[in-house]
Amino acid sequence: MTDPRPPRSSVDLDNEAIHWDQDLSYGQYLGLETLLDCQHPRSDQHDEMLFIVIHQASELWMKLCLHEAHGAAEHIHRDHLRPAFKMLTRVARIQEQLIKAWEVLVTMTPADYSSFRDELGQSSGFQSYQYRELEFLLGNKNARMIEAHRARPEHYDHLKAVLQAPSLYDIVLQRLAARGFEIPTSHLERDWSAPYVASPEVEAAWAAIYRDTTTHWDLYELAEKLVDLEYNFQKWRFSHMKTVERIIGYRRGTGGTAGVNYLVKALDLQFFPELWSVRTSL
Ligand code: HEM
Ligand SMILES: N[C@@H](CC(=O)c1ccccc1NC=O)C(=O)O
Numbered sequence: 001m002t003d004p005r006p007p008r009s010s011v012d013l014d015n016e017a018i019h020w021d022q023d024l025s026y027g028q029y030l031g032l033e034t035l036l037d038c039q040h041p042r043s044d045q046h047d048e049m050l051f052i053v054i055h056q057a058s059e060l061w062m063k064l065c066l067h068e069a070h071g072a073a074e075h076i077h078r079d080h081l082r083p084a085f086k087m088l089t090r091v092a093r094i095q096e097q098l099i100k101a102w103e104v105l106v107t108m109t110p111a112d113y114s115s116f117r118d119e120l121g122q123s124s125g126f127q128s129y130q131y132r133e134l135e136f137l138l139g140n141k142n143a144r145m146i147e148a149h150r151a152r153p154e155h156y157d158h159l160k161a162v163l164q165a166p167s168l169y170d171i172v173l174q175r176l177a178a179r180g181f182e183i184p185t186s187h188l189e190r191d192w193s194a195p196y197v198a199s200p201e202v203e204a205a206w207a208a209i210y211r212d213t214t215t216h217w218d219l220y221e222l223a224e225k226l227v228d229l230e231y232n233f234q235k236w237r238f239s240h241m242k243t244v245e246r247i248i249g250y251r252r253g254t255g256g257t258a259g260v261n262y263l264v265k266a267l268d269l270q271f272f273p274e275l276w277s278v279r280t281s282l
Helices: 026-030 048-077 081-105 110-114 129-138 143-149 153-164 168-178 200-211 217-248 260-266 273-281
Strands: none
Touching: 048 081, 048 129, 048 168, 081 217, 110 217, 129 143, 129 153, 129 168, 129 217, 143 153, 168 200, 168 217, 200 217, 200 273, 217 260, 217 273
């Protein structure tokens, strides 16, 4: 028998109705001229392009994480859990991409990085306003962090608004209360910009949900989606810390922190603490 699809060296376009001139092109729709004109290495070192692109790609993924996580919070507020699950699943998949990106970055050796590190001045991921917004949105509130953005009122004001608004977890607790669980008033009405303090009553509510998943299936599913996000966030933090240790050792960070030791301390942060502590009591 002859092969109905023999290999070709080029695609046959003869029978296609290609729109060679378009009313709206791919590049126009995606704003590619702007997007691809944002890579400006400050040195002539080959690896600086990798450094720029990995950060820009990460910021784009963070943009989508924020879009999805804000959307999920809104749906949970309205008791529309199914669309929220879809968005939270998407956030978890994006986080997997962000974690995978470290494998690309780590092809850069200490010598490669030190060849252009001085060009970075005092700039640092510490100043990533999207990363900070994501931390605030998930519930890690730290008012001092917005001070790095004083010079840019649009970022400062937006971060301050997210700092002062209920986090995704605060909204989840309001949902538990609306479903009849006894959530203390201290966790339903408070200064939302203050760091979250874990509560035994909140843990008891999660315990009731985990002990009777048949009755509380959607809240159980919600809890597990949140655990996925926290787990992935921590994996990202750990990979960042180890990559930094591998590339700059124990040098101070360009942002002014101790460097790796600061990133190790950040590993103690935990979103949704009762969702973790409840596991010991189940
Ligand atoms: C060679 C690669 C990298 C090195 C050496 C590095 C180093 C550091 C250091 C030392 C800090 C602590 C703050 C400071 O004093 O500067 C930091 C913070 C941070 N970096 Fe990186 N980083 C690298 C790549 C990345 C990448 C690819 C991202 C992705 C966006 C990123 C995002 C962040 C964020 C968000 C923080 C703030 C973390 C927090 O405050 O908890 N970094 N980085
Ligand atoms: N903090 C890094 C510099 C750094 O990584 C960085 C600098 C500019 C833009 C993004 C960065 N990435 C993450 O912190 C360092 O101390 O080498």
